[in-house]
Amino acid sequence: MKTIKNLIAAQSLKHELAARRTKLYRIAYSWCHEAALSDDLVQEAMFKALKNAGNLRDTNTLDTWMYRILINCWHDYLRVQGRNVELTDMSDEQQPEHTDSYQQTQIVERVRASVGRLPMPLREVVTLADFAGLSYSQIAEIVDIPIGTVMSRLFRARKNLKEQLLDLNKDENAHFRLRRVK
Amino acid sequence: MSTHEYSDDKLNMFIDNQLDINETDCLHKALLEDLELRERVCQLKAVRELVHYAYENPPRSAHERRDKVQKVHYLRRGIAASCILGVGALLGWGTHEYSQDNFAGIATANSAFSFYAGQAVADFKERKIVLHISTDDIGAINAALDEADTLLATYRETDTPLKIDIITNKTGINLLRVGVSPYLDRIESMVENNNVSLYACSRSIAKAVKKEGVKVVFLPETVTDKTARELIPERLKEGWVYFKV
Numbered sequence: 002m003k004t005i006k007n008l009i010a011a012q013s014l015k016h017e018l019a020a021r022r023t024k025l026y027r028i029a030y031s032w033c034h035e036a037a038l039s040d041d042l043v044q045e046a047m048f049k050a051l052k053n054a055g056n057l058r059d060t061n062t063l064d065t066w067m068y069r070i071l072i073n074c075w076h077d078y079l080r081v082q083g084r085n086v087e088l089t090d091m092s093d094e095q096q097p098e099h100t101d102s103y104q105q106t107q108i109v110e111r112v113r114a115s116v117g118r119l120p121m122p123l124r125e126v127v128t129l130a131d132f133a134g135l136s137y138s139q140i141a142e143i144v145d146i147p148i149g150t151v152m153s154r155l156f157r158a159r160k161n162l163k164e165q166l167l168d169l170n171k172d173e174n175a176h177f178r179l180r181r182v183k
Numbered sequence: 184m185s186t187h188e189y190s191d192d193k194l195n196m197f198i199d200n201q202l203d204i205n206e207t208d209c210l211h212k213a214l215l216e217d218l219e220l221r222e223r224v225c226q227l228k229a230v231r232e233l234v235h236y237a238y239e240n241p242p243r244s245a246h247e248r249r250d251k252v253q254k255v256h257y258l259r260r261g262i263a264a265s266c267i268l269g270v271g272a273l274l275g276w277g278t279h280e281y282s283q284d285n286f287a288g289i290a291t292a293n294s295a296f297s298f299y300a301g302q303a304v305a306d307f308k309e310r311k312i313v314l315h316i317s318t319d320d321i322g323a324i325n326a327a328l329d330e331a332d333t334l335l336a337t338y339r340e341t342d343t344p345l346k347i348d349i350i351t352n353k354t355g356i357n358l359l360r361v362g363v364s365p366y367l368d369r370i371e372s373m374v375e376n377n378n379v380s381l382y383a384c385s386r387s388i389a390k391a392v393k394k395e396g397v398k399v400v401f402l403p404e405t406v407t408d409k410t411a412r413e414l415i416p417e418r419l420k421e422g423w424v425y426f427k428v
Contacts, residue, residue: 028238031234136201137201155199
């Protein structure tokens with residue numbers, strides 16, 4: 002009986018994860034800006050989630066739990082790749098596939114480039130807040146930092162983006178080589 | 184509170200719905216009175232919206248592409264299956280409604296004639312069969328004529344009246360053409376001794392004339408004034424049983 006219950010729970014979790022796949026992929030993409038890598042990260046995160054399904058005690062926290070696994074996979078990847086991360090190289094693959102107007106595409110590219118120039122800890126927090134729409138406490142749990150740090154990172158990230166995106170006099174073509182900040 | 188009394192942290196919390204109700208109300212009131220504060224909030228909101236917008240449509244993942252390809256395959260298979268099912272259902276419905284024995288569907292000539300021959304002794308009502316031949320494939324025509332002969336013999340033995348209309352179209356009209364068909368003698372004897380009528384589709388004849396550039400000559404018993412599309416439904420409405428070769 003217990004085995005059957007476990008099987009049903011595993012099947013249900015599988016469906017829940019499949020429903021969240023696109024959302025996870027988008028967040029992963031906002032961190033790494035690579036479609037293939039985002040796919041790999043999501044795949045790995047889902048595999049780990051299924052493997053450790055027993056650790057999820059409250060299904061209401063599934064989103065937070067999944068984001069946490071995903072960010073851990075991402076951090077593992079960064080550790081393997083080394084500490085210097087090239088963040089400004091935007092290949093053709095990163096261009097949006099949908100047929101937006103030229104202007105829309107320009108905006109998307111510009112915002113992605115600006116987000117790409119943010120130090121990784123700021124990037125992770127701002128995308129979790131602005132794109133995933135998570136609360137500060139959820140972000141704190143996912144990234145494993147105090148809420149105060151979430152707020153300060155969010156403040157710095159948005160200030161940085163505001164300067165890059167809303168200041169029209171800023172040189173759009175400036176390139177930066179960033180180092181990951183621990 | 185003036186605009187300077189609200190830190191960016193506080194404003195971030197406001198746009199992220201992280202403030203409690205009292206603080207939110209106070210800020211709402213301040214926003215109504217303070218243009219500069221409104222601008223600061225608007226800028227933060229604009230940044231948030233831009234980030235959200237930028238990642239709404241990332242390049243499609245390999246998983247999504249696979250999914251799409253699979254969906255297209257499934258869609259194609261689905262459409263094909265639906266078409267087959269639809270055609271089957273329509274034809275089944277047609278023959279079900281109009282046939283005497285509620286025998287629905289289209290079978291191969293071989294199995295269909297065998298089935299019908301088996302029914303011959305069941306009663307002595309007249310049987311009406313329309314045999315639709317749309318090919319000049321020798322094997323198919325031979326099998327059809329063999330079975331038709333068997334059928335005629337079976338019904339003759341049981342004194343059950345049987346009428347067969349052979350309707351040809353497309354390359355099937357060659358079966359009835361003088362100088363083309365190797366079965367003319369056999370068909371003529373079939374027509375002479377039994378209640379068998381021959382039809383060639385007028386449209387297919389016109390096409391053959393146009394293509395070959397010569398006059399198309401048929402057995403004298405062949406009726407050529409109607410198209411197969413007219414002839415077959417007429418019979419189905421009258422309750423004939425339809426078989427296609």
